[in-house]
Amino acid sequence: MALSVDPRDAYDATYGDFVKSLDRREPSWLHEARDTAIHRFREVGFPTPKQEDWKYTNLTPLLRVPFRVAPEGGPENVVSEQLEPFTFGVLKTSLLTFVNGRFAPRLSYVRYLPRRVRAMSLAEAIVDDPEALAQHLGRYAPPDGNAFTSLNAAFLADGAFIEVPPKTHVEEPIHLLFISRSRDAPLVTHPRNLIVLGDGSAATVIETYAGWPPDVTFTNAVTEVSVGAAASLGHYKMQREGERAFHMASMVVHQGRDSTVACHSFSFGGALARSHVHTLFRAEGGSLLLNGLFMTAGAQQSDNYTRIDHAEPSCTSLELYKGILDGTSRGIFNGNILVRKGAQKTSARQTNKNLLLSKEAWVDSTPGLEILADDVKCNHASTIGQLDENAVFYLRSRGIDEEAARNILTYAFAADVINQVSLAPVRIKLDQLVLSRLPKGSGLGVGA
């Protein structure tokens, strides 16, 4: 559909005011990076359905809304009790909360962290220690990626900065909670996170994006991650935006030699949610798990793009993404694995399975392998299907009613993704989230 006004203008027009509002102590390289990004955005504009990667994503509903950048200093009436549903019960974590993209110290706490580990607001780090950021910020997710990452780079103001020195293990997870709240006008936020793990270090980071049903919000997030040699990262993303929210997110991970990364992505919320996960092996011996579940109902759309770049030899990637779609919802899985020339002894396995719970639900699954090396073990598989009626009958023949039988089978479909999660409290939360989203929302209803 044609838009009468160029949707670029609304974003572009606020850039001047945004820049004026920034802290004068910020380093000049950051100003320059922002200017480069906004120029890039003006030039390229928003993607259109003519672009291969965007042909299944209808951006019109997003571009039609006149979003304005969330003003600074306005954590609007969010109290800690409201955050409780987005935390993980008995799991002990540090918590950095951001309301409309800005760090909210009164809703945050940092528990014990090993010496020299930093878990803080990026805005503070920009002013206090810009040198620590200079060699990382914008290096992994370059501002010319697409319109959304360009916008994020142009309006970069806050987010989380996590830095773990070499050989340091952070036992407790660090939870980054992004709350979007807009009670009057639709608001856009551009959180930017930077996670830097030194050689031989280990950490677990959880990112939650959350909001409430009536709010029209747009989260445009970018997370950049650098994982040092022999370091280990467990990353969880919980996308639980409100039902009228828009969510665009890019995560870029660079992996060092012999590093281990597990990226879990769970997407439940949003009217339109799109996630890009790009990983790069920049030295030998790395291993990667990409584990994802997206679950949609009503008229939701959930798009999941992943790209694994096997640039170096002897790395292993294992990818499992599952989609459960109900109502008239739409989903995309687009997985791209690139095995570059010289990346011998690569092992890559990609699986995408989708379950359609209604006749009107739709999913586009595009698995992809591009192999330029010859001594590799790679495969991919993709399925789209409905519940197995033989299995439904089997459960019913044992006394379980039809609705419960369908719910059990739907839950079972998600189980192998959830079981990849090693943190029990996160697994329990995921169980609850999946169960609460089953058709009729009654859980399994079987008292087992």
Place this chain on the structure above:
Amino acid sequence: MIEVKNLHVKVGEKEILKGIDLTIRPGEVHAIMGPNGSGKTTLAQVLAGRATFQVTEGSATFDGKDLLAMRPEDRAREGVFMAFQYPVEIPGVSNAYFLKAALNAIRRYRGLDEIDAMDFVGLVEQKAQLLSLDESFMKRGLNEGFSGGEKKKNEIFQMAVLEPRFCILDETDSGLDIDALRLVAKGINAMRSPTRAMLVVTHYQRLLEYVQPDVVHVLVEGRIVKSGDADLARNLEKHGYGWILEEAPRPEPARA
């Protein structure tokens, strides 16, 4: 207990069962034998409630209640159980979860409280022993990666836990080696009781050597053509189905 009268069943346009009459009293074990394609499995599945079949004529009652009008889950709750010829694998649902869900659904229907967790564990242990099942299987996905024999044992195990009053065993002996067959037969025999009826559907006489039937019916082309005692099964094993086909009244040729 079970009263089947003039049951006609179609799959699509094809008539599979052409007027079955069958009465099973409490305590009795009936066997249905017959060559492949005679309609044995159709009869078992229609009684269990599979929807792919269309009953065009006749009736089936269970304790006087119209079985054919009941949903499959209500048949199970009333006390009907079918051991599947091909049990379904459901990864992601543990055997324990599944069985507890089934047991509690049945208990609720009967106005009983849900089973206490410890009682459930005790019940499972006791029944698993009967079939020499390793308890670790309860934690595994339902039938996930089970061998043919393990799946059949699991069917009988479920039957032992759920304690139905009418058991339908659909080709339970197929694909079993002799040790598994003995265990399965032991499990079935342990459930024989004056208040419970069984219908054993089988192609071979093998299982019937261990589970002595009271009545044997021979099903050919959708009709019961002969009924007798356990000797009938032995004769079939010795002489095959040919002599019965000779002896059986042929369907009248269609008139032009």
